[in-house]
Every structure is written in C-alpha cells, then in structure tokens.
Amino acid sequence: MEKSINDIIAQRRTIKPDKYTGATLDDQVIRELLDAANWAPTHGYTEPWRFVVFTEDGKESLIDLLYKLDVEDHGENDVRYSKLRARIERSSHVIAIGMKRGVNPKIPAIEEAQAVAAAVQNMWILASAKGLGAYWSTGAIGYDKRLSEALGWDGEEDSAMGFFYVGDYAGEWPEGRRISPYTDKVRWERG
C-alpha cells in the first residue's frame, strides 16, 4: 500500500554517513532530489537555493577544501582529517547548500534562508522516501564566509548553509524521536 504523505513526512530521518554502505548512487537519483528542492516556495520567486554536488573525485576536492579551512582554525590534526575524510568518502554525493540573496530589497534576508531550508526539506523527504541515508549538517563551518566564497556564493549577504550528505543505506529504518508533541507548541484561539 502507498504510504500517506503524513507517514512520509514523519519517517524522514537523519542518517549519518558512518551508517552508509559506501556504494555510489546513480546521479539520476540526486537530480530528482535537486528537482524536488527547486519546488520549494519563495517570496517573490527569488529561488535563492544553490547547490554544489561533490561526487567521484569531486569528493577529494571537498576534503582538500574543508581540511584547508580546518587547518587554518585548528592546525594540522590527523584525527580530524580522518573523520572528515571518512564522512565524505562514505557518502555517495555531498551537496553543499548555499543561499544566494535575491536583488529585491523588499524580501528580507531571513525569508531567503527560510526558502533554502524548505528546499532542503523537500530533498530530505524525498531521499528518505527512497530509503536513502541523508543528513543536513551545518556544524562549525556550515555558514563560514570562507566556505561561501570558495563555493562561489560571494555576495555580501550570500551564505553557505552547510552540507547535505546522501548515501546508500541498508540498515533498519531508524525510529524518530521528538522531545514533545506538537500540542505543546501550539495554542488555538477561537475568539
């Protein structure tokens, strides 16, 4: 039986690269995720989401870039390097997420960031619905100006917004967890 949209949303999960099989997914799957991202809503059709997809040898350039920034911040460190390498190697595709600020000054920057988050959520829901491992990480470097500029998002208000890791997953589907139900976060007013 087809899953309901409610179940698909509730079963979207964070699955981190250490759980991926290491297999490479067909690029076509990633194109479908990116197309889903492109259907996110925006105020004023600014469509501010930008992505750089790292796969195959591109993953090596991403490792080089991230380690260069890490060395600037923390110095040479083999453990940090190995963790970084493992996370990227184990992923099939790593998608750098960016926000390119539109030119319409009437659209507040926060709305551009909200639109990017909606785009990522679209990819994430679809990735989970396909049974893939997927994970949005912002970490320490996610919004770093050096990262944004290296990826080509170099306008004053442009920003990198972390990475979306995607990989093949063969384990049990993880249980979700929420600290409190939606009812704790909602107040209804009826006059």
Ligand SMILES: Cc1cc2nc3c(=O)[nH]c(=O)nc-3n(C[C@H](O)[C@H](O)[C@H](O)COP(=O)(O)O)c2cc1C
């Ligand atoms: C904007 C954003 C940034 C995130 N960055 C990180 C991160 O840097 N490290 C991390 O462990 N999880 C990160 N996460 C994943 C959350 O920790 C995860 O979504 C949360 O644990 C809930 O699990 P679920 O996605 O399976 O429902 C991020 C999630 C979002 C929405």
